[in-house]
Amino acid sequence: MKTRLFKIAKALGLFALSRRLTQGGLRILCYHGIWLGEGHYGNFLFMSPEKFAARMAFLARAGYPLLPLGEAVERLRAGSLPAGATAITIDDGWHGTYRHMLPALEAHRLPATVYVTTYCAEKQYPVFDLVVRYLLDRGAGQELDLAALGIAGAGRVRLDTPEARGAAGEAIMAHGREALDGAGCHAFGARLAAALGFDYDALVARRIFHLMSPAELADAVERGFDIQLHTHRHRTPLDDPEALAREIADNRARLEPIAKRRLHHFCYPSGVYERKIWPQLEALEIESATTIEQGINFADAPVLGLKRLLDGQDVELIEFEAELCGFIELTRRLRRPFRRSVGGTTAAEHAAG
Ligand SMILES: [Zn+2]
Structure with a gap:
């Protein structure tokens, strides 16, 4: 049903129109791992190697400028993004990401940021x-x-x-x-x-639930991939500033010697965050932070609450296209004032959420 609607919208030229209307927004794609076991398991968490490779091939020919995340965030703030700017982010740092995603990205020379949680990477225990x-x-x-x-x-x-x-x-x-x-x-x-x-x-x-080893991370960096912060133990302690600082410091202590530079970009584990921790993140020199809220980021987007477009095994290409071109974003924005009036959400709440 949804697929048919998207196909009609595309045929009517609404995808092309949406792309023009939302061209100023930054699209940050969100991936996780690759399934290495029997059958398939997971939707947003694991994709098949074939599906991911096909997606990268699509991205390479779709004409959206693919930017490294750091540059994309900088240009979002400066208001100098190219039309349809897109960045690829991959969470956790799975072994399957190393095995299958990095080669697929390299095949099309696409830049990507891998957010790495380091406890299981260092210990090499399955998650x-x-x-x-x-x-x-x-x-x-x-x-x-x-x-x-x-x-x-x-x-x-x-x-x-x-x-x-x-x-x-x-x-x-x-x-x-x-x-x-x-x-x-x-x-x-x-x-x-x-x-x-x-x-x-x-x-x-088979390392189905393993993260990349430090040697694999070093190889990824060597090959030009960006590694960034995702806490040491995959958690964001919202009510314990000391624990939050430790999570980021422990994560940095493992990743920065591998990256050989200071790391400033962060992804909230499991998407958990509250605005109250933003001043602390700023003090910790975090320049951007991504959530798992679905959406495109425009000039007014808070850099510590960036939205992403989640891709997954069950997401059909037409739906992925509908997100990427901004068609779904526009329908979301059209629905929002209506939802606000019927749901009773106030403007203040909107600003605080
Ligand atoms: Zn994660």
Whole structure:
């Protein structure tokens, strides 16, 4: 239905018109990883190598000027962006990104920024939260004894519904955060996989949930890719300025020796942020920060709350085009005053959000 509407809009010339009307805006594309396992898993989190390569081929011929993020942010502030300016950002720094995205970008000489979270990159443990979610999703329909896995106060759960799997996942991830270190989470992952009948060693060997190693990051930098900040432990402590400063300092301490320069661009882990931390980020010399809010950035966009266009495995090319040309952005902006009047959101709230 949506796809058909976009095709009609494009045929009527509305994509070309939208592109002209929104040409002053900066498009920041957001990618995550590449799926290296069996079947497919994830939409926004993992793309297939083929889908990502096809997207880059499309971008290379679509005529949008692809700028390095730092230059794009500078020119957004200076009001000197070329028409349709676009930047590519890739979150987390997955091993699959190294294996498949970097070569696809190089094939078309496209610049990209990779935001790297460093704890799991340095330790080379698979990312625990994702291992847990994946195993529970693939174990759908099974019964799991959380108490036997050492989670106090929990019992047996049936992984029948997304809600049940979500709740079990939350309990396990909370246990990981509160009671286990990296090595403990790694060992727990192996026990969880065994309990559900999966081969943990194979997941580890294929580095499906691994981030790039420091050597791979150094190679990426060597090849001209921009690496930037994403906190050390993938979290933004909103109510603890000291912890936030430490997250960024620890992240910088790992990445700056690899990048061989000061890093000033930041991506909020899981998109979590509040405006109240902006003065602190400024004090920490953060010059731009990206969210996972969908949209195009115009001259009035706050540089510490930049919107992005999320691309994913289930996003069809026509929908991606509809975002890139600004057609969806315009429909969003047309709907907004209406939503505000019916939803009761005030102008002040709009300015503060
Ligand atoms: Zn992330």
